[in-house]
Amino acid sequence: MDEKTKKILEQQATRFHVQESTQRTSVDLKEEGRYFREAFLKVEPNFDITCADRDILNSIFAWVWKLDSCNKLGLDYNKGLCLYGSLGVGKSMTLKALQAYMNHLKDKGYNDYRLGMYWRSASVLANLYAVDGQPALIQYSTDNLCVDELGREPIPASNYGTKMNVMQFLFQLRYDWRNECVTHVTTNLTMDKIAPIYGDYIADRFLEMFNFIEFKGNSLR
Ligand SMILES: Nc1ncnc2c1ncn2[C@@H]1O[C@H](COP(=O)(O)OP(=O)(O)OP(=O)(O)O)[C@@H](O)[C@H]1O
Numbered sequence: 424m425d426e427k428t429k430k431i432l433e434q435q436a437t438r439f440h441v442q443e444s445t446q447r448t449s450v451d452l453k454e455e456g457r458y459f460r461e462a463f464l465k466v467e468p469n470f471d472i473t474c475a476d477r478d479i480l481n482s483i484f485a486w487v488w489k490l491d492s493c494n495k496l497g498l499d500y501n502k503g504l505c506l507y508g509s510l511g512v513g514k515s516m517t518l519k520a521l522q523a524y525m526n527h528l529k530d531k532g533y534n535d536y537r538l539g540m541y542w543r544s545a546s547v548l549a550n551l552y553a554v555d556g557q558p559a560l561i562q563y564s565t566d567n568l569c570v571d572e573l574g575r576e577p578i579p580a581s582n583y584g585t586k587m588n589v590m591q592f593l594f595q596l597r598y599d600w601r602n603e604c605v606t607h608v609t610t611n612l613t614m615d616k617i618a619p620i621y622g623d624y625i626a627d628r629f630l631e632m633f634n635f636i637e638f639k640g641n642s643l644r
């Protein structure tokens with residue numbers, strides 16, 4: 424693990440014991456835990472909990488409900504999740520399950536700005552720009568958004584000759600709305616690659632926008 428990523432994770436972990444408790448007493452967390460697991464099975468019928476990292480799953484559940492007691496990774500409840508790691512280790516599946524679970528909460532009538540999210544791969548976003556230009560991206564600036572496979576999109580994307588680093592542009596827009604909408608990301612990039620690809624400006628804002636969660640292990644494909 425590179426030094427920069429290590430430092431970010433250490434800072435994150437110190438939050439574990441210091442965050443104020445904002446637990447909701449009216450929620451049946453045991454039942455919600457069941458729904459959370461079901462979301463994983465919905466996305467991956469062969470989901471095997473023994474292949475997953477329990478600290479990660481518990482902390483993501485804690486992130487949803489702002490439960491300090493099981494937030495072992497020290498996730499900040501107001502930042503999105505950046506799931507990074509090598510190929511096939513379950514990043515997209517985990518984020519899809521979170522999306523399914525949070526949509527279920529929205530359907531149940533919970534009111535939290537983090538509920539309900541679009542799902543777009545970075546390549547699709549780059550392609551939207553290539554076909555329809557900048558106006559096609561504006562709708563993705565103010566709603567919750569899961570960006571799958573960040574770093575695999577063509578950079579720059581070209582719209583009839585006008586070139587743009589699409590994700591750099593979108594992160595720039597979304598940073599300004601970070602308190603109203605949340606961004607989640609899956610990527611094979613490590614944090615030291617963000618600045619060379621998206622610029623120092625975005626790399627710096629990443630720290631304010633994301634919790635960083637490393638997925639380890641071998642490919643599950
Ligand atoms: N705990 C698990 N139990 C069973 N299958 C799993 C588990 N985690 C992931 N998988 C399956 O393994 C495959 C790879 O997972 P996924 O696509 O989420 O990986 P990824 O980390 O996003 O990979 P990439 O970096 O290539 O996009 C998928 O078919 C997924 O459903």
Ligand SMILES: [Mg+2]
Binds near residue numbers: 515609
């Ligand atoms: Mg993936």
